[in-house]
Amino acid sequence: MKNDGFTFRKRMKSFRYAFRGIYLLVRYEHNAWIHCAITACVLAAGFLAGLSRTEWVAICLCIGMVFAAEALNSSIEALADRVSPAYDEAIRRTKDLAAGAVLILAIASAAIGLLIFIPKLY
Template sequence: MNVHKLIKSFGYALNGIVSAMKEQNMRIHIFSAFIVVIAGLVTGLSHLEWLALVIIIALVIGAEMMNTAIESVVDLASPEIHPLAKRAKDVAAGAVLVFALASVIIGLLIFLPKWF
């Protein structure tokens, strides 16, 4: 195993996270996750509830990062407006929306019974 290559690959991944944080939607997802974690700490969630929240937070953030990557590649490959480029970007954004809506539903299923 080449430790130097491994360390460099982690550096590239961290650069990707930092780059994604420049996107407005990513900052919204991170802020929402922060609020959910605070609410979870105040509410006193079970291990299983934390597991569900951590998984869905990771899925939403990961999907947003993939969306950003797809948008960047599409913009590089097709700087001009093209129907297929638009479709690729719209579908990637739609995938993020599906995960985000699922996260809201999961959050409601976890928090509402504890609060009301």
């Protein structure tokens, strides 16, 4: 791949592609809808609980990582389905591993959320 150098126009174009990817994630991926709903609840709870700056950093990192993992998982699934529309055990394993990665991050994020929010209740 040839590198033609940096231009502002190319950077703006790459941002447009990235924002389109976010749009596609939120518009078409059902699991992302669940993440959006949970994100809205966590943000509302965070404002009501008066989280500290450090707590907000942890919450924002968790939200960002879960959405990024979901986007990568959706990408892997779409590409795998395109490459091998028929059943393939290796493709199934790959898709399961990617979905498992999202679940691991979601569980870790939920644990962090509980560590932050439970003390606020008492």
